[in-house]
Amino acid sequence: MGTVAALHRYPVKSMLGEALTSVRVTAEGLAGDRAFAVLDGAGGVGSAKHPRKWGTLLRCRSRLTGPGAARVELPDGTTLSAGAPELDLRLSGLLGRQVRVSDEPPAHGGTLERAVPAFEGGVPDVMRDRAVVDGTGESITSGRVASGTFFDFGRVHLVTTASLRRLRQAHPAGDFDPRRFRPNLVVDLPGESGFPEDAWAGAALRIGTALFRVTVPTPRCVVPSLGHDELPADPDIMRTVAREHRVPVLTLGPLSCLGLYLDVLEPGTIRIGDAVTVAT
Template sequence: MGTVAALYRYPVKSMLGEAVHSVTVTESGLSGDRTWALLDGTGAVGSAKHPRKWGALLRCRSRVDDAGGVRAVLPDGVDLPVQDPELGLRLSKLMGRQVFVSAEVPEHGRLERAVPEYQGGVPDAVRESAEVDATGETVTTGGVARGTFFDYGRVHLVTTAALTRMREVYPAGDFDARRFRPNLVVDTGARPGFPEDAWLGSRLRVGEALFRVAVPTPRCVVPTLGHDELPPDPGIMRAVAREHRVPVFDLGRLSCLGVYLEVLEAGTVQVGDVITVEAPGA
């Protein structure tokens, strides 16, 4: 049904990540993915989902070096190990307040999300409970997945078919996969659509690894922001909201692109690996 067209990991949450040709997948997700994050004194976990507080993270890049350590490259080109105290000082200056880089997930870490104006950006019940914070942004507050810096799923997949469909719906938009921060980009051929909708509950064999397709991926404001050379475009998510709102658990119909995966069997995944779908219970 397809092949792996690209693999990405993001060693520091909400920073730009790196493309890799081959990666080990463990029960925790892709090796080196979201192992570090920025924290501040309020208990907030740094996420560009609140652009006014954390959007500058998308001007930074993180990578795993040859020795297995994580490094961050700042907008001015300074390249530092995440453990270097100098990095925290420079990031604090960039963010305009004191922050630090950590590999330890706070027990009660908060994850703040800006509430988009279009319908389907957040569940209606969540929208009703949103509040305006000190930045003037309307936000909701939740937590990260227990014991991790992931919002929910530990592996995120996007298909080329979905991106192709969205280009048809909104030709002015640049639906580069990187806007959606996937781990796996799957080439499903030239036909547009959302084939991943039919995979929910199914198992995917990808190289040596086996996954279960858990749930569609609700989208936030991040795809509309500037990523590296990709300019900001608020029309990106408005187009997704018009075209692809689907049921997510009991939260209603949300704007989704991509799916979250659960890891059933660990193993190595490489660009070019063939992907096969096994029906639920197969």
């Protein structure tokens, strides 16, 4: 059906991550993915989904250095270990308030804030109606990370080259580099067009020696429109997704989606070039 074209891991939530050639998949997702997050004193979990509050995190890069260990490269090139007091101090200065990097999710799930985008389908209508304006002047909605983790919802995120091609046709001036969408897996589907993964709902996918279950399409927020590393900000990226691909998600109504969330059925190892097939 397809092959693995790229693998990505994000050791610190909402920071830039690392490209991999192979990765071990555990029952919790890719080993080391979202193992850390930046937390503030109010119980907030750092997420660039609220760019005015946390967008600076996308100027930092994280890399796993061993089991339970990561290093963070700051915008000025300084590299410090996750958990080091100096890193917390430097990030606090960048964000303008006291924060710390932690590998311990809040006991009852930390607060996750999302900016309400202008495009349709960016948040469920019921959440848009309940949005409030916070101290940054941004209209936001609030929820919580998945209990015991730093994940928003799904443990593994997949996008396909077919969907990115389809969006590029709709917005030729846009750079639909998959990194904008922060996937774990980029699957190359050279003979497909449109959004073929829409037909995979509920399917079991064999990728390398790991087995996954497709759960739901991935609702998109403002993050793909922000600047990522050398990729410039482009608000038309998400306007294009909203115009071209709004699909029903659970009981939330039609949302702007790109990619899929997966649950792990069988741990294993994935390598670049591995086949992606529907398991029977």
